[in-house]
Amino acid sequence: MELLKQRILQDGHATEDDVLKVDSFLNHQMDIDLLNEIGKEFRRRFAGEPVNKILTIEASGIGIAAIAAQHFGNVPVVFAKKTQSRNLDGELYTAKVKSFTKGKVYDIQVSKKFLGPEDCVLVLDDFLAKGQALQGLLQIVKESGARLAGCGIVIEKGFQEGGKLLREQGIRVESLAIISSISNGTVTFA
Amino acid sequence: MELLKQRILQDGHATEDDVLKVDSFLNHQMDIDLLNEIGKEFRRRFAGEPVNKILTIEASGIGIAAIAAQHFGNVPVVFAKKTQSRNLDGELYTAKVKSFTKGKVYDIQVSKKFLGPEDCVLVLDDFLAKGQALQGLLQIVKESGARLAGCGIVIEKGFQEGGKLLREQGIRVESLAIISSISNGTVTFA
Numbered sequence: 001m002e003l004l005k006q007r008i009l010q011d012g013h014a015t016e017d018d019v020l021k022v023d024s025f026l027n028h029q030m031d032i033d034l035l036n037e038i039g040k041e042f043r044r045r046f047a048g049e050p051v052n053k054i055l056t057i058e059a060s061g062i063g064i065a066a067i068a069a070q071h072f073g074n075v076p077v078v079f080a081k082k083t084q085s086r087n088l089d090g091e092l093y094t095a096k097v098k099s100f101t102k103g104k105v106y107d108i109q110v111s112k113k114f115l116g117p118e119d120c121v122l123v124l125d126d127f128l129a130k131g132q133a134l135q136g137l138l139q140i141v142k143e144s145g146a147r148l149a150g151c152g153i154v155i156e157k158g159f160q161e162g163g164k165l166l167r168e169q170g171i172r173v174e175s176l177a178i179i180s181s182i183s184n185g186t187v188t189f190a
Numbered sequence: 191m192e193l194l195k196q197r198i199l200q201d202g203h204a205t206e207d208d209v210l211k212v213d214s215f216l217n218h219q220m221d222i223d224l225l226n227e228i229g230k231e232f233r234r235r236f237a238g239e240p241v242n243k244i245l246t247i248e249a250s251g252i253g254i255a256a257i258a259a260q261h262f263g264n265v266p267v268v269f270a271k272k273t274q275s276r277n278l279d280g281e282l283y284t285a286k287v288k289s290f291t292k293g294k295v296y297d298i299q300v301s302k303k304f305l306g307p308e309d310c311v312l313v314l315d316d317f318l319a320k321g322q323a324l325q326g327l328l329q330i331v332k333e334s335g336a337r338l339a340g341c342g343i344v345i346e347k348g349f350q351e352g353g354k355l356l357r358e359q360g361i362r363v364e365s366l367a368i369i370s371s372i373s374n375g376t377v378t379f380a
Contacts, residue, residue, distance in 0.1 A: 028271065029304045030256060032264040058249035063267065066220060066253035074222040077253065081218065114219040 001041050001176040004154070005189055007034060014182045018129075018157070026154065027060040027126050032067065038176060039068035042124065042152040045174045049149035051075060051122045055115065055141065057108060057133055058082055060126040064154060068124060078115060080108040080137060093143050095136035108136045110144075117145035128153040128175060131162025138171065150174060157182075158190045191231050191366040194344070195379055197224060204372045208319075208347070216344065217250040217316050222257065228366060229258035232314065232342040235364045239339035241265060241312045245305065245331065247298060247323055248272055250316040254344060258314060268305060270298040270327060283333050285326035298326045300334075307335035318343040318365060321352025328361065340364060347372075348380045 013021040025031040051072050056065040057080040065077045082097075083106075091112040098105050115121065123137050134151060141148050150172030156163050158178040166173050178190040203211040215221040241262050246255035247270040255267045272287075273296075281302040288295050305311065313327050324341060331338050340362030346353050348368040356363050368380040 023301060024303065028268065028301055030259075030267045030269070032256060032259045032267065035256065036264075059252060059269065059271075062249060062252040063256040063269075066222065066225065066256045069220075069222045070257075074226075077220045077222065078218065079220070079249065079253075081249075111213060111218055113214065 001038070003037055004034070004177045007031075008155070008177060008179075008187060012187060014185045014187050016182075018160070018182060020155070020157075020179065020182055020187060022155065026064075030063045035064055035067040036070075038064060038154060039071040041176055042068050042122070042174070043071035046072075046122055046149055046152065049122070050120045051149050053078060053115070053119045053121050053146070054124055055080070055110070055121050055137055056124045057137060061124055064126055065124045068152070072122070076114070078110060080110045080140065082106055082108055084109075093140040095139040097136040098132050100130060100132070108133070108140070110140050112144070115140070115144040115146055119144070119146035120149055121146045122149045123151045124153075125151070126154045128156040128162045128166075128173070129160040131160075131166055134162065134166065138166075152176075155179065191228070193224070193227055194367045197221075198345070198367055198369075198377060202377060204375045204377050206372075208350070208372060210345070210347075210369065210372055210377060212345065216254075220253045225254055225257040226260075228254060228344060229261040231366055232258050232312070232364070233261040236262075236312055236339055236342065239312070240310050241339050243268060243305070243309045243311050243336070244314055245270065245300070245311050245327055246314045247327060251314055254316055255314045258342070262312070266304070268300060270300045270330065272296055272298055274299075283330040285329040287326040288322050290320060290322070298323070298330070300330050302334070305330070305334040305336055309334070309336035310339055311336045312339045313341045314343075315341070316344045318346040318352045318356075318363070319350040321350075321356055324352065324356065328356075342366075345369065 092109045153175040156175035156178045180190040282299045343365040346365035346368045370380040
């Protein structure tokens with residue numbers, strides 16, 4: 001997606017060899033016009049799929065998913081929670097996710113009320129690197145019996161293994177910008 | 191907001207004397223049509239204000255703010271972070287927030303790059319109860335020198351003191367549904 005790549009080059013900030021900060025438009029401050037273009041592009045790529053629910057994970061995925069849902073006929077968005085919450089009721093799907101940046105394993109949770117065999121789910125997230133959070137979401141989709149339309153990712157770090165592992169499992173992953181390297185502050189796309 | 195009150199009565203779930211679960215449409219699964227009506231109503235109430243930025247806090251505020259922004263001319267949305275994040279760059283505004291449910295004090299953070307004296311900010315959140323998170327956001331707005339248009343809240347627990355304390359400080363708080371009591375599973379609006 002050319003608009004996104006240009007924006008990454010213009011406003012992204014590569015600070016270390018594997019870190020890309022996009023906090024000015026994607027995951028701290030959100031550019032709503034850009035999110036709408038992103039949503040439109042996800043719709044174009046998953047046009048053939050009868051998506052009736054979008055699944056994401058707090059926090060950065062939520063804005064992307066909420067805006068994208070409008071391009072899928074205002075389907076409901078469910079966001080997995082990373083912490084125990086008083087807001088969650090009844091039985092839960094749970095998956096364990098390993099965080100490399102935080103050096104720990106945490107649970108993600110989705111209420112069983114909101115995902116089941118009747119659903120065709122599109123999983124959305126802002127970043128795909130090692131793919132741990134996404135694998136957790138996919139485990140929950142599988143357990144629920146829902147049909148998986150695929151995964152829509154805004155920025156994939158193509159030099160990490162997450163995308164490769166998912167595609168090897170036969171999962172459709174559509175990444176709007178795939179970065180092949182970040183080196184000395186320079187971002188190169190695949 | 192009548193539509194919201196009806197939805198709370200229909201799909202909300204009052205479990206204890208002070209707990210209202212709205213996870214089927216607001217803070218776990220999100221009803222995008224309802225969020226658009228909520229955004230429209232916030233726009234109507236703050237029609238006179240030259241809002242050029244929306245500030246909220248992760249996680250449940252993000253979807254509400256992203257959709258609402260579309261009714262304010264697609265202004266950028268900034269969400270305060272509750273945890274230390276590698277995604278945050280440079281200098282930060284920080285405020286301490288006391289969580290009664292979790293029994294601890296945590297920091298919320300907003301990058302100084304995204305809030306300053308040139309901004310007219312609308313602060314949005316899903317719930318207002320004791321108002322601790324909102325007070326933290328307002329402290330950050332004050333420190334930034336931005337003008338505060340006011341606070342837009344989806345559901346205010348009118349039987350807790352947060353709204354009263356804020357209004358006594360002269361802050362404009364617009365809550366779309368104000369609950370006067372939750373008792374034996376029954377929700378009563380003010």
